[in-house]
Amino acid sequence: MTHLPLFALFQVADPQLPPTEGIFLIGTVVKMFIVFSVYMVGVAMLTLAERKISAWIQDRHGPNRVGYGWLQPAADGLKNIMKEETYPDSANLPLFILAPAISFIPAMITWAVIPFASPLPTPWGRIDMVVADLPVGFLFCLAISSLGVYGIVLAGWSSNNKYALLGGLRSSAQMISYEIAMGMSTVCVLLLSGNVSLSTIIQQQATMGWNVLLLSIAFFIFLVSSFAETNRLPFDLPEAESELVAGYHTEYSAMKFSFFFIAEYANMVTASALITSLFFGGWDIPFTQWDNLPPFTVLKTVLTLGVFLTKVLFFLFFFMWIRWTVPRFRYDQLMSLGWKVMLPLALAYITIIATVVLVLDRAGVARGPVYGAILFGMNVVLAVLLFVVLDRGRIVSPAYSRLDREEVARLRDMSVRNPALTEKKA
Amino acid sequence: MTIGVKVMDRPVEEVSYVRATLSGMALTFKHLVDPHKVTVQYPEEKWDLSPRWRGTHRMLTTEDGKSKCVACGLCPTVCPANCIKLVPGEDEQGNRYPLVFEIDEFRCIFCGYCQEVCPEEAIHLGRHYENAEYSRDRFVYDLERLSTQTHPVCEMWDPADPKGE
Numbered sequence: 001m002t003h004l005p006l007f008a009l010f011q012v013a014d015p016q017l018p019p020t021e022g023i024f025l026i027g028t029v030v031k032m033f034i035v036f037s038v039y040m041v042g043v044a045m046l047t048l049a050e051r052k053i054s055a056w057i058q059d060r061h062g063p064n065r066v067g068y069g070w071l072q073p074a075a076d077g078l079k080n081i082m083k084e085e086t087y088p089d090s091a092n093l094p095l096f097i098l099a100p101a102i103s104f105i106p107a108m109i110t111w112a113v114i115p116f117a118s119p120l121p122t123p124w125g126r127i128d129m130v131v132a133d134l135p136v137g138f139l140f141c142l143a144i145s146s147l148g149v150y151g152i153v154l155a156g157w158s159s160n161n162k163y164a165l166l167g168g169l170r171s172s173a174q175m176i177s178y179e180i181a182m183g184m185s186t187v188c189v190l191l192l193s194g195n196v197s198l199s200t201i202i203q204q205q206a207t208m209g210w211n212v213l214l215l216s217i218a219f220f221i222f223l224v225s226s227f228a229e230t231n232r233l234p235f236d237l238p239e240a241e242s243e244l245v246a247g248y249h250t251e252y253s254a255m256k257f258s259f260f261f262i263a264e265y266a267n268m269v270t271a272s273a274l275i276t277s278l279f280f281g282g283w284d285i286p287f288t289q290w291d292n293l294p295p296f297t298v299l300k301t302v303l304t305l306g307v308f309l310t311k312v313l314f315f316l317f318f319f320m321w322i323r324w325t326v327p328r329f330r331y332d333q334l335m336s337l338g339w340k341v342m343l344p345l346a347l348a349y350i351t352i353i354a355t356v357v358l359v360l361d362r363a364g365v366a367r368g369p370v371y372g373a374i375l376f377g378m379n380v381v382l383a384v385l386l387f388v389v390l391d392r393g394r395i396v397s398p399a400y401s402r403l404d405r406e407e408v409a410r411l412r413d414m415s416v417r418n419p420a421l422t423e424k425k426a
Numbered sequence: 427m428t429i430g431v432k433v434m435d436r437p438v439e440e441v442s443y444v445r446a447t448l449s450g451m452a453l454t455f456k457h458l459v460d461p462h463k464v465t466v467q468y469p470e471e472k473w474d475l476s477p478r479w480r481g482t483h484r485m486l487t488t489e490d491g492k493s494k495c496v497a498c499g500l501c502p503t504v505c506p507a508n509c510i511k512l513v514p515g516e517d518e519q520g521n522r523y524p525l526v527f528e529i530d531e532f533r534c535i536f537c538g539y540c541q542e543v544c545p546e547e548a549i550h551l552g553r554h555y556e557n558a559e560y561s562r563d564r565f566v567y568d569l570e571r572l573s574t575q576t577h578p579v580c581e582m583w584d585p586a587d588p589k590g591e
Contacts, residue, residue: 057454061465325454326447387444 019125100259103151167247171238184346209372272315494548509533
């Protein structure tokens with residue numbers, strides 16, 4: 001190709017250097033369109049994947065009629081567009097209409113800052129495979145993802161329905177509680193990378209080892225919190241169909257209902273991409289430095305894109321797998337897990353990691369594989385300690401926990417001394 | 427405060443949430459990859475009906491195409507749902523035959539008493555259940571429709587084991 005004279009006409013810049021501003025703008029618009037379309041199609045296919053996986057887990061076949069199942073999302077979409085939209089008389093209409101969009105848009109915007117492949121060399125210069133490589137990328141993610149709760153709360157409030165309102169309330173309590181643990185767990189990532197740009201975080205993991213090994217407990221906290229943030233089981237209390245009909249979207253019908261559905265899956269994709277970027281090296285191919293180093297080629301871009309998508313798809317599968325395995329938490333269990341376990345754990349972990357980083361830096365250990373190995377060893381010890389010592393039935397709920405023997409004796413003693421406490425009124 | 431409650435002191439293996447979750451995930455994954463699925467792909471695959479299945483009625487006919495019914499009136503009498511409408515008639519030789527014989531499949535509870543009571547073995551329940559229609563009045567089956575149906579009929583008991591032993 002390079003020997004064709006035609007190609008030389010288009011060769012206006014060094015493929016390995018950043019492009020000019022005009023090309024940058026055009027490239028960004030093209031990327032926006034591609035990412036948006038792939039994302040929307042992907043979210044549609046996820047609804048199918050969820051139904052298929054749930055079916056397989058329950059020994060069923062799942063949708064297999066419309067185009068052998070593959071056109072099921074299209075059929076669902078068509079149905080939802082054609083259906084009648086109902087508006088409750090007492091609803092606050094402007095907010096009622098706005099809420100689905102508010103819950104959906106933040107999930108999409110977050111994708112703008114997630115790098116999904118190594119840079120692509122083109123005749124017009126090197127194009128970064130991220131829609132907008134913001135220097136504050138990670139902070140942007142946190143800021144935008146906390147907006148998602150507005151959609152749900154507004155939907156619950158504006159419907160003027162007690163179930164919807166309860167769903168909205170729960171969702172706000174849940175998302176705010178877990179957002180704190182989530183933010184705290186990512187502080188450790190920032191401590192290691194020393195930068196909030198997602199590209200830098202990925203580069204750091206490429207050299208030092210994936211953060212899931214270096215910061216296992218932060219990963220665990222982030223994973224659990226992201227389940228809570230996306231309202232997926234076991235944290236789907238805002239929906240809780242057995243208690244709240246359908247939670248915050250009880251009053252919604254047709255495409256507006258569908259938008260909440262899309263928003264849920266969009267949130268899942270975003271959470272998976274964030275887990276991948278922060279803890280699983282983003283588009284980094286493991287066990288090789290070949291993909292991170294210039295010169296960048298088209299082959300590298302395609303391979304890293306494939307690796308990134310594999311990781312994201314694995315986490316999407318993981319989300320669904322968990323959903324069809326674990327039952328829903330009770331509200332008090334949810335709160336006690338969030339505030340009494342996750343938050344203190346995240347804070348303690350920050351302290352430990354900060355200390356270790358400080359000690360290692362003082363000792364003059366270079367940030368590289370050795371640094372990673374030391375952190376990994378420490379994490380194995382911490383994880384074993386955490387899951388052996390802490391998981392004595394205390395993690396989730398006092399109702400299931402092993403009671404202190406003295407406490408039991410005290411309670412029994414009390415009930416003997418005061419029969420009125422236990423006896424029923426005649 | 428729940429003081430009178432029996433306090434269980436369960437061993438760690440039983441109350442560990444993480445272990446329970448992991449074993450649950452292993453179980454669901456086993457089912458996920460298990461190729462044996464229980465769904466019957468209905469229009470293509472169908473269940474084998476039991477010989478005693480009681481479904482859509484059939485009126486049996488003699489070799490010359492007339493219905494076996496002699497309009498004795500036992501089936502409308504025994505019918506607990508009162509869904510059989512019978513108007514008897516008589517020809518020149520004095521043979522009784524049904525002028526009108528209609529079964530309302532909506533009212534019918536498919537108890538099988540009509541088949542059991544019939545002295546001529548004329549009315550039968552069938553091994554058949556696909557009787558969807560586009561209008562309600564299509565569910566009243568007249569004599570001609572009952573006679574022209576061809577699905578296998580219900581055996582109220584196993585002829586080899588009449589007492590159900």
